[in-house]
Amino acid sequence: MPDATPPIKDCNNIDLATLPMGHHQCWIPLVQNGIGNWTKVPATIFKSRIPGPTLLITAGIHGDELNSVVTAQRIAREWQGKVTSGCVVILPLLNPNGMLRHSRHFHTADGDLAPYNLNRGFPGNAEGTLPERYCAALWKLIQGIKADYCLDLHTQTKGMAYPLFIYADKSIPECASIATLIQADMLLDDLGQIGVFETEMNRAGIPTLTLEIGAGKRHQPHLVTRAVEGISRVAAHLGLMHQTTSSPLIPAQSGNAVTDVRAVKGGFALGRVEIGDNISAGQILFEQFDSFGNLIETYCAPIAGIVASIAEDPMREPGGLLVRILHSDTN
Ligand SMILES: [Zn+2]
Numbered sequence: 106m107p108d109a110t111p112p113i114k115d116c117n118n119i120d121l122a123t124l125p126m127g128h129h130q131c132w133i134p135l136v137q138n139g140i141g142n143w144t145k146v147p148a149t150i151f152k153s154r155i156p157g158p159t160l161l162i163t164a165g166i167h168g169d170e171l172n173s174v175v176t177a178q179r180i181a182r183e184w185q186g187k188v189t190s191g192c193v194v195i196l197p198l199l200n201p202n203g204m205l206r207h208s209r210h211f212h213t214a215d216g217d218l219a220p221y222n223l224n225r226g227f228p229g230n231a232e233g234t235l236p237e238r239y240c241a242a243l244w245k246l247i248q249g250i251k252a253d254y255c256l257d258l259h260t261q262t263k264g265m266a267y268p269l270f271i272y273a274d275k276s277i278p279e280c281a282s283i284a285t286l287i288q289a290d291m292l293l294d295d296l297g298q299i300g301v302f303e304t305e306m307n308r309a310g311i312p313t314l315t316l317e318i319g320a321g322k323r324h325q326p327h328l329v330t331r332a333v334e335g336i337s338r339v340a341a342h343l344g345l346m347h348q349t350t351s352s353p354l355i356p357a358q359s360g361n362a363v364t365d366v367r368a369v370k371g372g373f374a375l376g377r378v379e380i381g382d383n384i385s386a387g388q389i390l391f392e393q394f395d396s397f398g399n400l401i402e403t404y405c406a407p408i409a410g411i412v413a414s415i416a417e418d419p420m421r422e423p424g425g426l427l428v429r430i431l432h433s434d435t436n
Pocket of ligand 1: 259260
């Protein structure tokens, strides 16, 4: 039996121009599945009586990235009554389809279609496959919000870990200033990739950052708290809410390139370095063992830099990521 709490209603879009001021929650239907049920995403909106910019916070486009979803949900709880001007729109769970399957991807019932990485498919195709239509429906919803800034929250994928890590195109001045306020551990200054939400939003003229919050399929309260604090500093900087802290800003360790070290064999890979370590070229990063425990491969750093991401799950296939090294490339 359903409980007596009235269900949160559906709405077809988010039209901030006509929405009354206040705190709103709704489900937004995006596409139907193969039995005609709608895949819906939750939305929280804070609209102040005083005009100001709109900040969009998105999370969970990859369904195995719990810290990002929990961070966005915590902001949706804790910012009630605190948004003093402008609007904040929070879409904390963009891929419920993947979340239900503990999966990064969007899954369909079509036997011809492989699981789909939504964060390579923007702006989507409204007449394509179901995942392409899903991307198009999300893109239409998000463009309709007419946000001025966006923060897209992620984590590493299941079995891998990041620290608090930003992908930002610092050639966009708004992205550069927001990135500093987050107070992440590390930052990659790059132009992004075609089809990635952050890249396509920046191309559409909406300054957007990707914030990676730790490891996939885990809840890491300390990193979530730091992410909430960083996003609150951004909101205060944009004039949406009062400043909560005035501690001095510490620059993230930054680079403009990453180099991945991947397994060349299948087996159990054990790290000999940790996230944040400064490593030198030639330093041992991982040792890999077969199913008997025999050493079968040693992986060394091809370049000096900082360990930005590392495999936490030792079982690695050939081609599986072991270490992502953040460094500077002058070419
Ligand atoms: Zn992700």
